[in-house]
Amino acid sequence: MNDEMGNKVIIAENLTKKFGNFTAVDHITFEVERGEIFGFLGANGAGKTTAMRMFCGLSRPTEGKGSVGGFDVRTQAEQIKKNIGYMSQKFSLYEDLKVWENIRLFAGIYGVKEGEIKSRSEELLHRLGLYEERDSFVKSLPLGWKQKLAFSVAIFHHPKIVFLDEPTGGVDPIARRQFWELIYEAADQGITIFVTTHYMDEAEYCNRVSIMVDGRIDALDTPRNLKEQFGTTDMDGVFRALARKAKRGD
Amino acid sequence: MKKMLSFIRKEFYHIFRDKRTMLILIGMPMVQIILFGFAISNDVKNVRVAYYAPHYNNDIQKLVAKIDANDYFIVVGKCTTKEDINHALLSGKADIVAYFDRDFSKIGKKGSTPTVNLIIDACDPNMATMESTILTQVINDYFKNPAGGTGALLVPHTRLLYNPSMESSYNFVPGIMGLILMVICAMMTSISIVREKEVGTMEVLLVSPSRPMGIIFAKMVPYFTISCLNLATILVLSVFVLKLPIAGSLIGLILFAMLYIALALAFGLLISTIMKTQVSAMLVSMMGLLMPTMLLSGMIYPVENMPAILQWISAVIPARWFITAVRKVMIQGLPMAAIVKEIAVIGGMLIIITGLSLKNFKKRLE
Structure with a gap:
């Protein structure tokens, strides 16, 4: 870890990814601080997923620099993977495994000690109100519960940063609200949250929001400042004003 | 690990x-x-044999009994007329009809060549070939070992070299x-x-x-x-x-x-x-x-x-x-x-x- 970087856990400097002639991510530059909830917005095809893959060490940048948790995305992908959690837009848990089997599997993958797994997973199951369901197959849980469980599993090993790729797709506003309570709890413990979403009400919950258009970051500020800057009353207005300029579609 | x-x-x-x-x-x-x-299974099993013998005699009787005794064949009956042969095959009552020629009565006599015509349902050509091979062998065997037969008269001798029981x-x-x-x-x-x-x-x-x-x-x-x-x-x-x-x-x-x-x-x-x-x-x-x-x-x-x-x-x-x-x-x-x-x-x-x-x-x- 480099002390000079202090509290900055994600740094992107002109980070670029090209596939042939197509520039999926076009020189993006930003920083995310420790414990921050950072919203990463953009229309479909704007380049969010590609950018996220670079931060997770799955994809090497074509140009520019990036670091996550103090590790270089180009050369230290393995260290990055140990220090992040990840929950994808598609469902992250195994439907044909029981609740406790899923927790144990992922805890084991991330190297949580055998003795700790048991006590911590019991504590977690009680906290989520899922203790009675520990022997149920994940496929039998309601979607909202599955997502809460998936998030809890993603931060089970106390990562520095957790990447959430459209974590709340398909659930009602109440379940989303409950999900965000978990996110706030995690942020209070010092875990940095990097979240992509399609829901503009969720964008309001973030500390800061960036909006990607055609591979570039066209706006980056707190939700309040962005609304002021674009003269609208909600994030939806900001998003539409920017998305209108987009040349790439789905 | x-x-x-x-x-x-x-x-x-x-x-x-x-x-x-x-x-x-x-x-x-x-x-x-x-x-x-x-x-x-490609095996020849339970092949139904009928026979037609306008000049039925002791030799034919013994040969038919020998065929019937073989595991591969069952003798299902006798055709009384030539039309019967066709009918037995068409109706599916028999797979093979053995037609004992007139000469068969002169078996053992000098200068005679007794013949058996095997009329086979060849819808499945492979099966037909196998059936004829085995039946020919049975008939040849009969003449070679005349345990009541009349001595070596039929000439060709075929033997199955591969997978003898097929x-x-x-x-x-x-x-x-x-x-x-x-x-x-x-x-x-x-x-x-x-x-x-x-x-x-x-x-x-x-x-x-x-x-x-x-x-x-x-x-x-x-x-x-x-x-x-x-x-x-x-x-x-x-x-x-x-x-x-x-x-x-x-x-x-x-x-x-x-x-x-x-x-x-x-x-x-x-x-x-x-x-x-x-x-x-x-x-x-x-x-x-x-x-x-x-x-x-x-x-x-x-x-x-x-x-x-x-x-x-x-x-x-x-x-x-x-x-x-x-x-x-x-x-x-x-x-x-x-x-x-x-x-x-x-x-x-x-x-x-x-x-x-x-x-x-x-x-x-x-």
């Missing part, structure tokens, strides 16, 4: 909890062995082994890897600190185990149910089969790196592995009878080499030294396919 074990346990859970997969994995080998061993299971068992091991390992492995891609859990695993090669290795372990179990099932069923002897080295046979299983797993991995959906992985396994294995490996149709082009194609089908080698070791009882070529070919394929799929796998991760 602990991580690896928890991955392997997870894979076993996936298999055991999916009833359909379990049924295919465990049921298919048994059903196929029993089907091919008993129901689907058991088709001798032929099928190595073929089924080649087929089942290839399909189960390759298809099941590829589907299970592609399923994780499709559902999205593969992404989660790749983001985790676990090594991609470890994930894949953990996927292969259960299928390798189950394939070895299947191999054991097939061998036990062959020996105890189909009464097929293992003439050569059992350990050699098992080791060679494991090499082949490893190759099938490599094929599965290769398919999974190319295909994106479970359905396409299944189709490719079926069209790319199952069909060629059944049709071109020599399992059903002998490779030697194929046109040159198909023979070349069959050279790249692993099952062809596997089946040849298993026939040599299991049925002919040749020593392992006799299948060095097959071992080399399968081993070479294993290296090439593994290399290709690893290269593809790494590329896909980018």
Whole structure:
């Protein structure tokens, strides 16, 4: 870890990814601080997923620099993977495994000690109100519960940063609200949250929001400042004003 | 190591909890062995023979009794007129009608050549050929050993050199082994890897600190185990149910089969790196592995009878080499030294396919 970087856990400097002639991510530059909830917005095809893959060490940048948790995305992908959690837009848990089997599997993958797994997973199951369901197959849980469980599993090993790729797709506003309570709890413990979403009400919950258009970051500020800057009353207005300029579609 | 074990346990859970997969994995080998061993058979059995003898005599009576006594044939009756012959065959009451010529009455007399015309339902030409061969042999036998006959009068002597009882299971068992091991390992492995891609859990695993090669290795372990179990099932069923002897080295046979299983797993991995959906992985396994294995490996149709082009194609089908080698070791009882070529070919394929799929796998991760 480099002390000079202090509290900055994600740094992107002109980070670029090209596939042939197509520039999926076009020189993006930003920083995310420790414990921050950072919203990463953009229309479909704007380049969010590609950018996220670079931060997770799955994809090497074509140009520019990036670091996550103090590790270089180009050369230290393995260290990055140990220090992040990840929950994808598609469902992250195994439907044909029981609740406790899923927790144990992922805890084991991330190297949580055998003795700790048991006590911590019991504590977690009680906290989520899922203790009675520990022997149920994940496929039998309601979607909202599955997502809460998936998030809890993603931060089970106390990562520095957790990447959430459209974590709340398909659930009602109440379940989303409950999900965000978990996110706030995690942020209070010092875990940095990097979240992509399609829901503009969720964008309001973030500390800061960036909006990607055609591979570039066209706006980056707190939700309040962005609304002021674009003269609208909600994030939806900001998003539409920017998305209108987009040349790439789905 | 602990991580690896928890991955392997997870894979076993996936298999055991999916009833359909379990049924295919465990049921298919048994059903196929029993089907091919008993129901689907090229053997000549219970062939119904009728006869027409306008000049019935003692010799004919003895010969007919001899045919009836043979395991392959049942004498179903006598035709009284020539029209009857046609009728018996058309109505399906008889497969063969033996027509004893007028000369037959002069049997044993000097200068006479008694003839039997065999009129055979040749809808299935292969069966007809086999039936005629065996019946001719029975008739020849009768004249050669005149235990009441009249002495050596009929000339041609045919003998069956291959598989004297013509058991088709001798032929099928190595073929089924080649087929089942290839399909189960390759298809099941590829589907299970592609399923994780499709559902999205593969992404989660790749983001985790676990090594991609470890994930894949953990996927292969259960299928390798189950394939070895299947191999054991097939061998036990062959020996105890189909009464097929293992003439050569059992350990050699098992080791060679494991090499082949490893190759099938490599094929599965290769398919999974190319295909994106479970359905396409299944189709490719079926069209790319199952069909060629059944049709071109020599399992059903002998490779030697194929046109040159198909023979070349069959050279790249692993099952062809596997089946040849298993026939040599299991049925002919040749020593392992006799299948060095097959071992080399399968081993070479294993290296090439593994290399290709690893290269593809790494590329896909980018």
